[in-house]
Amino acid sequence: MDRPDWAPKDVDIEKASAARLYDFFLGGSYNFEVDRELGRKVAAVAPGVYDFTRLNRAFLRRAVAYLCDQGVDQFLDIGSGIPTAGNVHEIAQKANPDARVVYVDNEPVAVAHSDLLLEGNPNAVAIEADLRDPDSILGHEKTRQMLDFGRPIALLTVAVYHFIPDSDEPLALAARYRSALPSGSYLALSHVTMDAMGEQVxxxxxxxxxxxxxxxxxxxxxxxxxxxxxxxxxxxxxxxPQWRPESPEDVGPHPEESAVYAAVGRKP
Known part of the structure; x- marks a missing residue:
């Protein structure tokens, strides 16, 4: 398989990745044929996948807007994916130009394109790291320079934990991140489920x-x-689609067909 000029040298172009598949389902162009091939197979058996991703992205935008309304001006977005319209820093910095954002992903393509997007933006950075290694994220030099852990932080882990198997102890990981957040911080999560659309999922x-x-x-x-x-x-x-929709039409008659749960919590 030919390597595109924009692909980082250390990226695996032989095996599909979640970040690049997500980009494909959202209509992006930063994916490889191996991603598109798998994406087409997924869409053939689970045509709702396009709605899953679109509605999840819309939840992220609404959650960030809500958090800005609560006065939050620091965001740690783990599993941020490949940049697309309505990125966290665009929403947050429109509400507050001084809002600070740290993007984290373990996909080299996502980080490389985040770096390009953030050139000239002093209040947003991207780092390559894995959710399963909290210390590498929380203790990263860029994280510590950008975020003040003495004030509330919004931790965004949207459509990420379903890539963490039970063997990696997701609840213990969630507890580790919670312990690092000061009082008044927020957590935004979304996660695929088989409670609805079970056969497609x-x-x-x-x-x-x-x-x-x-x-x-x-x-x-x-x-x-x-x-x-x-x-x-x-x-x-x-x-x-049920999480603080902007209009009843955004929910539709069958919100369960999104197949993804969403919620936001505040640390007392």
Whole structure:
């Protein structure tokens, strides 16, 4: 497979990645044929995947806007993916030009393009690191320079934990990040589930098994457990289009077809 000029030298172009698949489903161009091939297979058995990703992205935008309204001006976005319209720093810095953002992803393509996008922006940086290594993120020089851990921080882990298998102890990871956040901080999460659209999600999981990022779906109770130590803000745990929609039309007649739970919590 030919390597595009824009692809970092250390990126694996032989195996599909979650970040590049997400970019493909959102209509982006920073993906490889191996990603597009798998993306087409996924869409053939789970045509709702385009809505899954679109509605999840819309939840992220609404969550960031809500957090800005609460006075939050620091954001740690882990699993940020490949830059696309409506990035966290664009929303946050429109509300507050001094808002600071740290993007984190373990996909070299995502980090490389984030670096390009952020050139000339002194209040936003990107680092290459993995959610499963909290110390490498929380203790990173760029993180410490950009974020003040003495003031509230919004931790965004949107559509990420379903790539963390049970063997990597997701609840312990969530607790480690919670312990690092000061009082008044927020956590925004979304996570794929088989509680709805079960057959499509099952087939999606089967196809993702051979990618760099296999998927583990979780129930509403398992998802809610990730907010231990946080007070859920209204409307609590819901499907992505139900979380503070801008209009009833945004919810539609079957919000459960998003197949993704979403919620935001505040640390007391």
């Amino acid at each position: 099952r087939q999606l999981i089967d196809l993702y098994r051979d990618s760099q990022n296999p998927v583990t779906a979780r129930s509403k109770a398992e998802f809610t457990a990730m907010f231990d130590g946080f007070d859920l803000v209204e409307p609590g745990v819901v499907f992505t």
